[in-house]
Amino acid sequence: MKSIRIIIRNIRDALKGVFRNFSLSFASISCITITLIVVAISLILSENVDNFTKLVERDVTIVAFIDNNADDSKIEEIREEISSLNNIDEYEFRPKEQITNEMRDSSEVFDSIMKNWTDEENPIQNTFQIKVKDINKIDNVAKKVEKIDGITLVKYGEGVVNQLISTFDFIHKICIGAVIALILVTAFLISNTIKITISSRQREIGIMRLIGASNLNIRIPFIIEGLILGLLGSIIPVGLTIYGYNTLYNHFHGQLFSPFIKLIEPVPFVYYASLILIGIGILVGMFGSWRAVRKHLKI
Amino acid sequence: MELIRLTNVKKTYKTGVTAIQDLNLSIDKGEFVFIIGSTGCGKSTLIKMLYREEKPTSGQIIVGGIDVGKLRNGKVYKIRRKIGVVFQDFKLLPKSTVYENVAFALEIFGLPKDEIHSKVLKALELVGLKHKIKNYPAQLSGGEQQRVAIARAIVNGPKLLICDEPTGNLDKNTGMEIMRVLNEINKLGTTIIMVTHDINIVEQMGKRVIVLDSGRVVKDYAKGTYRR
Incomplete structure (x- = not known):
């Protein structure tokens, strides 16, 4: 019972934290949203290029x-x-x-x-x-x-095939590199934005410490807050991925330039991609909060 | 019965300034003790060491059976839960109501809602602010804000209440009002240590008075014996 009450209180406090500091929360959410959109584009591109490569390889x-x-x-x-x-x-x-x-x-x-x-x-x-x-x-x-x-x-199809495959391979590698770089940049940006949010609440953390909150007591609401920010920040990217990719797929009738280069079917691809985006948003939000609050705890 | 014991305590800051030296002190349960002295005499350092905001450079500080000087930063909460602290600047959460400010201290420990409710109301009743539970700190006077801070400090039922110039920001009458509240709390069994510059209050209250100078205890007046 006690632990359930503590969890509920932490979630409630985290939600309060998000809404009572809305302007800063909004900054964090926007930051997550923008970077996740770019991650989504890279992810879709990377997976499709990977798919092209497989199709080409299969057809050769x-x-x-x-x-x-x-x-x-x-x-x-x-x-x-x-x-x-x-x-x-x-x-x-x-x-x-x-x-x-x-x-x-x-x-x-x-x-x-x-x-x-x-x-x-x-x-x-x-x-x-x-x-x-x-x-x-x-x-x-x-x-x-x-x-x-x-x-x-x-x-x-000597030469042409090899060239095509090595080109696709190159694009795929660049996309993966871009996704990883973006995730790192996002984590860093979010960590800094949340740091500003938390710095403005240094007083709150100080009071919590004063009245006997353990480091975990203090950290958990902030980490849940990061989770919520990540979740809220991934709404628009997920919407864009699902709606945008379906639209793109229908517009090109499922193929790019020629029947040879087929796009990945939207279902279940967009849902997997969405899960990945939500996962990245949440993890990055939590990690950002954890890193940011660390500074204020004398460990 | 002894609640606090300081033995040969010395505190030198990184800057090289020695704030406390050769300090030996014992305070019993249920006492009300004033700590006075000129600015820079070590009053604040002394009480900061009691709630482990600062560590002594040498010597031993025992509060409620805990060797405070040996507590690691991650374990500081253990002593904080036994101590209530009140400051000159109240340290309330501006975006939380009076009720939330006081309940905050209990919610951290996962107490049931009903228990929190009754304890918060009891604490606010003791400081005479039961009718303002829905107000925000900015809607209260300085004296009222300090009373909220006191309610928050005592809601846990601490054995020790440390007050760092709680009347410093308040006018004379409001200051006395706060002293009446603290006296009530002391009568209920809580040990109180209060740092102040206000000699009038010290004189009127007639409690034990410890005078510090250059980090040493220079006078220790027993209850009712202090005269300016």
Whole structure:
């Protein structure tokens, strides 16, 4: 009972602290809000870039074209050789009939050209589509596949893919760096703002000490106050994340520039992002208060 | 029965100033003691050491069985809970009502609401301010504010009440009003130590008087023997 009463009193005192010192609380809340908005943007950007990278990596395949003279047993030999290579995630044989039909289905122009082709006229070759485990070693695999007897050509979007992936990787790293830097800056800013709030209440802390409040007695209401400030400061960033990202997603129909670069589905992504923002707000608010009140306790 | 004992207490500040030296003193439970002396004689340092705002450089200070000089900063609250302190400038929370200011001291310890309510009202009744519980400090006169501070200091039922020039900011009549309140509290069994410059009050009250000079006790008048 006693501890429950103390907790309730601490929460009540913290709320009183927030509202009775509203101008300073407002300063702290604004500070948290602004930085959390920037954190939210970096977070969304970073996660999407990460997602692009994964999509690109998943879609990168080596296409090995097979000599049209190769018969079924030769194809089987090639299959065995491919399966014996290292770094192979999966591979699939795609007969030329299948590719032809897919192409005809995909476009009327293709269809009108290709429908009159005889089997001999059809320049399309049987292929193996190969996915690798480690995208960075795709060159190596491609070279080995090229050497297999019966393979006439190997294509895998050389250079472009690697460049794209390394660019995405770079953006992702910058975003993560920005998020970490922002969190640190926010913690520092909030700590300083709360320090001003608390300095203006030095008298209150002095009186609390005088009438026998322990350091914990004094610190807890301020830490809860920091928690409340963090929570209030994360309302607008969370709202913007949920509403803003949904709007963005719908505006771009879930893709950026091309169907190749898909945005992350808003649900549940925005809720996870919101939880992270609230978590950062709360932790940073509490840490800021803890740091700020420390100065006034002679420990 | 002895409540406070100071043995060979010396206090030298970092600045090199020695405020208290060779001080030996004993105060019994239920006593009312005035500490007087010229400015800079060590009065404030002496009482600050009693509630452990300052630590003695050497010597021993026992208050209510606790060796105050040996308390770590984190444990200071242990002695503070046994002592009420009243200051010249009242030290009230300006944004809290009279009731909240007094209740503050009890809420920290997690007492039930009913108990807090009855104790706060009792303390405010004793100082004659039960009718002003909803006022804020700024709406009260100086004497009334000091009475709120006294109510806050005694609401815990401390064994010792330390008053640092509680009448310093008040006119003569209001000052005497405060002294009547303190006398009432003393009659109920609380030991009171009061630092003051006001010799008239000291004379009128007829209590034990300790005179300090250059950090030493130069006179210790027993109850009713002090004459200017």
